[in-house]
Amino acid sequence: MRPIRFRHRLIAGSLLLLASCAAAAFDFKTVGAHAVILYDAPSTRSGKLYVAPSGMPVEVVLSYGDWVKVRDATGDMAWTEAKNLSAKRNVIVRVASAKVRSAPDENAPVVMTAEKNVLLELVDPEAGNWVRVRHRDGTSGYVKASDIWGI
Known part of the structure; x- marks a missing residue:
């Protein structure tokens, strides 16, 4: 009886792991209608890294309040306010x-x-x-x- 329970738990755990991997899909957005400044921390008082042009695709890797940490096509990471991004892809x-x-x-x-x-x-x-x-x-x-x- 014990090996069957272990097998069921192993299967259930494996299914949960697969489900969590599927839920962690990439979240891509696009810089909105206007170019935005990207920062090195989630604050307008932090260091300015570069200006992202309108239409630039970014991958959202982390959300922190009204701010998101994004990765660009070159792999560089920076912060911007979430309101600067569009759902348009x-x-x-x-x-x-x-x-x-x-x-x-x-x-x-x-x-x-x-x-x-x-x-x-x-x-x-x-x-x-x-x-x-x-x-x-x-x-x-x-x-x-x-x-x-x-x-």
Whole structure:
């Protein structure tokens, strides 16, 4: 009887661990309509690190009151007020040249090529191997998820 209880507890513990990992999904946001100053601590009196341009994608790694600690595409971390971020999602091209295709298929026609650091709007947040994106000029299509940052 004892080995069965142990096995049930082990299975239950494993399921809880898996559930907690799924709940810790990445939380990406975008810098809102105006550029914002990013700080080295959660206060406007702390050191100013740099200015984040409007539309820049960031990963929220920690919330502290009205402030959030964010990571940018280069891995740098900084603080900003949560009100400065938008739920609208942008991604940034992280390879030298990303091909945006008409369909989520390597053989689909290329509708545009996006160079490194180009911002693209995330049209569909469901990320698989391919992600649907839109350029600011209106061109939309699918890009490989491995070619972008912000999902």
